[in-house]
Amino acid sequence: MSASMSRVDDQPLLVVSDLQVEFRTSDGVAKVLNGVSYHVDAGETMAVLGESGSGKSVTAQTIMGILDTPPAHVTGGSVRFHGEDLLTVSPERRREVRGSGIAMIFQDALSALNPVFTIGFQIAEQLRLRQGMTRREARRRTIELLDLVRIPHAARRVDEYPHEFSGGMRQRAMIAMSLALDPEVLIADEPTTALDVTVQAQIMDLLKEIQDERQMGLILITHDLGVVAEVADRIAVMYAGRIVEEADARSLYRRPAHPYTEALLDSIPRLDLKGQQLRTIRGTPPSLLNVPPGCPFHPRCPRAAEPCRTTLPTRVALGVGRASACHFAEEVVSRG
Amino acid sequence: MGRYVLRRLLQFIPVFLGTTFLIYTMVWAVPGDPFAGKCGERPCPDAFVTVMTERFNLNDPLLVQYVKYLGQLLQGNFGETFSGVPVGQLIVDAYPTTVKLAVVALVIEAVIGISAGLLTGLRGRGFLDNLVLVSTLFLIAIPTFVTGYVLQILLGLRWGIIDPTVSSEAAWGELLVPGFVLGSLSMAYVARLTRTSIAENLRADYVRTAVAKGLPPRRVVGIHLLRNSVIPVITFMGTDLGALMGGAIVTEGVFNIRGIGGLLFRSILTKEGVTVTGVVTLLVIVYLLMNLLVDVLYAVLDPRIRYD
Amino acid sequence: MTEPTDAISSTTSRGAYAAATTEGRQRGLWSDAWRNLRRQPTFLISAGLILLVLVMAAFPQLFTSVDPTYGDLSRQRQLPSVDAWFGYDNQGADIYARVIYGTRASVVVGVLATAGTVLIGSTLGILAGYYGGWLDALMSRVADVFFGLPFVLGAIVILTTLNAPGSTPGPVRIVAQVVLSIALLSWPVAMRIMRAAVISAKQNDYVKAARALGASSRRIIFRHLLPNCLAPVLVYATIALGAFIGVEATLSFLGLGLRSPVVSWGVMISDARDYVRIAPHLLLFPAGFLTMTVLAFVMLGDAVREALDPKLR
Numbered sequence: 001m002s003a004s005m006s007r008v009d010d011q012p013l014l015v016v017s018d019l020q021v022e023f024r025t026s027d028g029v030a031k032v033l034n035g036v037s038y039h040v041d042a043g044e045t046m047a048v049l050g051e052s053g054s055g056k057s058v059t060a061q062t063i064m065g066i067l068d069t070p071p072a073h074v075t076g077g078s079v080r081f082h083g084e085d086l087l088t089v090s091p092e093r094r095r096e097v098r099g100s101g102i103a104m105i106f107q108d109a110l111s112a113l114n115p116v117f118t119i120g121f122q123i124a125e126q127l128r129l130r131q132g133m134t135r136r137e138a139r140r141r142t143i144e145l146l147d148l149v150r151i152p153h154a155a156r157r158v159d160e161y162p163h164e165f166s167g168g169m170r171q172r173a174m175i176a177m178s179l180a181l182d183p184e185v186l187i188a189d190e191p192t193t194a195l196d197v198t199v200q201a202q203i204m205d206l207l208k209e210i211q212d213e214r215q216m217g218l219i220l221i222t223h224d225l226g227v228v229a230e231v232a233d234r235i236a237v238m239y240a241g242r243i244v245e246e247a248d249a250r251s252l253y254r255r256p257a258h259p260y261t262e263a264l265l266d267s268i269p270r271l272d273l274k275g276q277q278l279r280t281i282r283g284t285p286p287s288l289l290n291v292p293p294g295c296p297f298h299p300r301c302p303r304a305a306e307p308c309r310t311t312l313p314t315r316v317a318l319g320v321g322r323a324s325a326c327h328f329a330e331e332v333v334s335r336g
Numbered sequence: 337m338g339r340y341v342l343r344r345l346l347q348f349i350p351v352f353l354g355t356t357f358l359i360y361t362m363v364w365a366v367p368g369d370p371f372a373g374k375c376g377e378r379p380c381p382d383a384f385v386t387v388m389t390e391r392f393n394l395n396d397p398l399l400v401q402y403v404k405y406l407g408q409l410l411q412g413n414f415g416e417t418f419s420g421v422p423v424g425q426l427i428v429d430a431y432p433t434t435v436k437l438a439v440v441a442l443v444i445e446a447v448i449g450i451s452a453g454l455l456t457g458l459r460g461r462g463f464l465d466n467l468v469l470v471s472t473l474f475l476i477a478i479p480t481f482v483t484g485y486v487l488q489i490l491l492g493l494r495w496g497i498i499d500p501t502v503s504s505e506a507a508w509g510e511l512l513v514p515g516f517v518l519g520s521l522s523m524a525y526v527a528r529l530t531r532t533s534i535a536e537n538l539r540a541d542y543v544r545t546a547v548a549k550g551l552p553p554r555r556v557v558g559i560h561l562l563r564n565s566v567i568p569v570i571t572f573m574g575t576d577l578g579a580l581m582g583g584a585i586v587t588e589g590v591f592n593i594r595g596i597g598g599l600l601f602r603s604i605l606t607k608e609g610v611t612v613t614g615v616v617t618l619l620v621i622v623y624l625l626m627n628l629l630v631d632v633l634y635a636v637l638d639p640r641i642r643y644d
Numbered sequence: 645m646t647e648p649t650d651a652i653s654s655t656t657s658r659g660a661y662a663a664a665t666t667e668g669r670q671r672g673l674w675s676d677a678w679r680n681l682r683r684q685p686t687f688l689i690s691a692g693l694i695l696l697v698l699v700m701a702a703f704p705q706l707f708t709s710v711d712p713t714y715g716d717l718s719r720q721r722q723l724p725s726v727d728a729w730f731g732y733d734n735q736g737a738d739i740y741a742r743v744i745y746g747t748r749a750s751v752v753v754g755v756l757a758t759a760g761t762v763l764i765g766s767t768l769g770i771l772a773g774y775y776g777g778w779l780d781a782l783m784s785r786v787a788d789v790f791f792g793l794p795f796v797l798g799a800i801v802i803l804t805t806l807n808a809p810g811s812t813p814g815p816v817r818i819v820a821q822v823v824l825s826i827a828l829l830s831w832p833v834a835m836r837i838m839r840a841a842v843i844s845a846k847q848n849d850y851v852k853a854a855r856a857l858g859a860s861s862r863r864i865i866f867r868h869l870l871p872n873c874l875a876p877v878l879v880y881a882t883i884a885l886g887a888f889i890g891v892e893a894t895l896s897f898l899g900l901g902l903r904s905p906v907v908s909w910g911v912m913i914s915d916a917r918d919y920v921r922i923a924p925h926l927l928l929f930p931a932g933f934l935t936m937t938v939l940a941f942v943m944l945g946d947a948v949r950e951a952l953d954p955k956l957r
Contacts, residue, residue, distance in 0.1 A: 098549065100550065106544075111540070114546070114564070116637065117560075117563075126551070129551060130550060354786070362805045474939065476939075477942055579794060582797050583794060600800075604801060616793070623794075
């Protein structure tokens with residue numbers, strides 16, 4: 001089994017708390033994460049939702065320990081996996097957790113797979129190095145994994161290169177690769193964004209199915225509310241490096257507790273509202289080098305009032321497992 | 337792949353003909369008496385001129401001369417010098433030394449260049465990076481003969497570490513310093529090319545994937561990063577072998593190495609057209625073949641390239 | 645019958661728009677590059693050095709009052725002293741003065757050879773890239789032929805061909821010959837760079853638009869392609885200028901380039917050749933100046949390339 005420590009029962013599998021990350025560039029210091037906290041448990045799907053630049057991928061990279069340093073620097077917070085803070089353990093220990101404890105699927109499988117090695121080599125490599133399998137064993141297991149993600153003719157395709165696969169097949173191979181070491185937590189960073197709509201649904205179904213089977217914790221990072229709706233148990237909405245709302249999927253869709261979530265939901269085309277003008281969110285996300293004072297969303301917020309311009313809203317708990325970082329959270333949630 | 341190689345070989349034919357014809361024309365179509373100075377101070381006797389004119393087809397139009405020469409060449413006959421020495425023999429004597437020198441240069445440029453590039457590419461900006469950048473700039477800027485003379489004076493004459501000149505056997509050990517001199521310019525290019533390539537690929541998604549897979553750093557760099565980064569470097573070095581052999585002339589002069597460069601230089605000055613054409617033709621063939629080899633190697637190293 | 649007029653006016657305005665965006669892009673690229681350059685120490689150092697070299701080439705008398713051609717055999721190969729900072733050469737002439745006066749010939753050869761290379765190469769590169777087809781195939785093969793010739797060898801063959809052994813061509817003639825042989829052997833590089841740039845620029849929408857609107861080939865080439873494809877060739881030209889100055893010296897070193905009584909770094913190096921072992925300063929001073937000049941141009945080219953291509957940083 002995996003090399004992780006024994007389970008500390010009163011804690012979820014993976015807990016991210018108060019994560020602070022900044023990018024130090026020649027143009028200044030950008031605070032990319034400002035106290036991000038969330039958790040995921042075995043068998044649970046946690047969706048992290050946000051526009052590009054909101055910090056959702058940076059959070060995932062911090063968990064995996066694959067941030068580009070420089071420019072990125074972790075300045076605070078913790079990532080506890082089975083209670084062990086991955087940000088303070090030795091690099092060797094960190095490496096042990098990667099792949100077997102927490103694995104990751106990347107958005108663009110074409111660039112995430114090494115172009116000069118076969119798919120089989122790239123999967124078998126982990127099995128040989130991490131689990132000490134022989135070449136033959138690793139190859140057999142690799143074919144099994146490719147079968148598992150339903151790549152047809154796996155025994156033949158194992159020797160092909162990434163560019164010989166179609167987009168959907170490549171993403172399947174990527175999933176097979178992430179499953180090779182039986183991870184307990186799987187982070188999927190926009191796993192379907194680069195794919196055709198029909199293929200997107202297949203990949204999401206596959207992910208869901210595998211997760212159910214293996215009781216993995218799944219962190220699903222996406223900007224697509226449609227993808228989230230069907231698979232997520234809980235959702236965290238990120239804006240400008242902060243989690244602005246966290247809720248179970250059902251309540252979030254029914255009664256959003258943050259104007260930003262509200263606006264996001266309004267901007268999805270809906271069949272029952274056919275013929276109406278689609279609402280968009282005015283303005284653009286703030287530059288992280290120059291975040292507006294007060295609530296970072298206030299320049300775009302239809303509800304913005306005086307306190308929003310001056311005071312940063314704190315996280316307000318709204319019942320079990322619900323929270324929102326808005327001065328008017330209660331109002332928003334009751335109106336919806 | 338086989339068809340591609342064949343097609344490339346066919347493309348070589350016009351380039352090969354063009355290059356040899358160009359050289360042939362430049363060497364033989366010179367206005368002036370080809371026999372000037374061939375018989376000491378006095379003009380050559382008529383009988384000699386007649387025989388030589390006959391032997392070198394000098395009365396034919398240039399194109400006919402060239403075709404006749406090419407016909408001989410294709411049968412492996414490089415012709416004879418004015419004094420009757422077979423050019424093939426001269427080439428056989430001189431060629432191995434130059435090949436050896438070029439190989440030494442290539443190995444040195446690969447080892448030092450790639451290591452320097454790898455080290456700086458991985459470390460990023462900093463003292464070492466600046467040091468390598470500045471020293472490569474100097475290597476690029478200093479002419480070969482200056483590097484050659486300075487090393488010869490310092491290592492050979494002042495400190496006596498090496499022999500200032502290379503013996504006629506040209507042992508591998510003797511060729512180390514000349515090889516370094518010959519390869520120094522390319523070494524600088526290799527270092528910079530490797531550095532850029534590594535730095536570029538270091539941020540590549542697939543390297544991040546390799547890290548996320550929990551592979552040891554040594555494997556991430558040694559297998560995933562290096563394999564992708566050496567592709568342009570190997571391409572450069574492949575085409576460089578031909579250039580090194582052609583450029584050996586200066587280095588051979590400084591260290592008194594009896595190779596192809598010296599032979600060529602003497603032949604040009606004494607108007608031994610047959611030798612010049614033969615040697616240059618051979619160099620061009622090496623250059624073209626190395627180009628082909630590089631193309632094929634490229635396809636082997638990067639599976640995305642398909643030539644058929 | 646208003647339709648045709650409308651079509652024409654919209655055509656011209658769109659044409660003007662295309663041109664305006666091209667210029668906008670250009671101005672953005674160059675002004676960005678300039679802003680980057682001004683902050684780079686390598687650029688400032690190399691630009692300063694080049695300026696100094698140019699002043700030395702234009703006004704050597706500003707730096708020394710000694711006649712570079714006056715030799716006094718009694719002070720043959722004397723080491724550097726207070727009187728002569730760099731010592732005296734084999735003829736007893738002041739090396740410092742000769743180095744200063746030698747700048748001009750070296751710079752002139754470098755500039756002319758670069759101009760020739762860039763002119764021939766870019767013209768052929770634009771034509772090959774723009775028209776493609778058999779013209780491209782033919783020119784590319786011809787370029788292969790010249791590229792396949794080892795550089796030094798080619799130059800040696802050309803220079804010996806043009807000058808029968810023993811003849812002593814005048815300084816202007818030999819400069820012209822050296823420039824010619826360098827340009828003749830280097831144009832394929834400039835052509836390949838230009839050709840690649842043109843082929844990729846040709847795919848841009850504004851070029852396609854201009855073509856669809858019926859702009860003439862001449863207009864497309866001069867108005868759209870040339871300004872967009874100049875950058876890589878200019879970078880090459882800067883580095884090549886340095887390299888060509890080195891080539892001139894190498895040719896002189898082989899006894900084929902400029903010769904006495906012309907004063908150039910190459911000639912000084914060539915004259916020093918036989919005395920390297922007993923009087924290295926004869927070689928080292930001109931070689932040092934040569935190296936610094938080449939270095940300055942290579943550094944400048946590097947800096948400009950980095951400024952123009954932000955990806956490299």
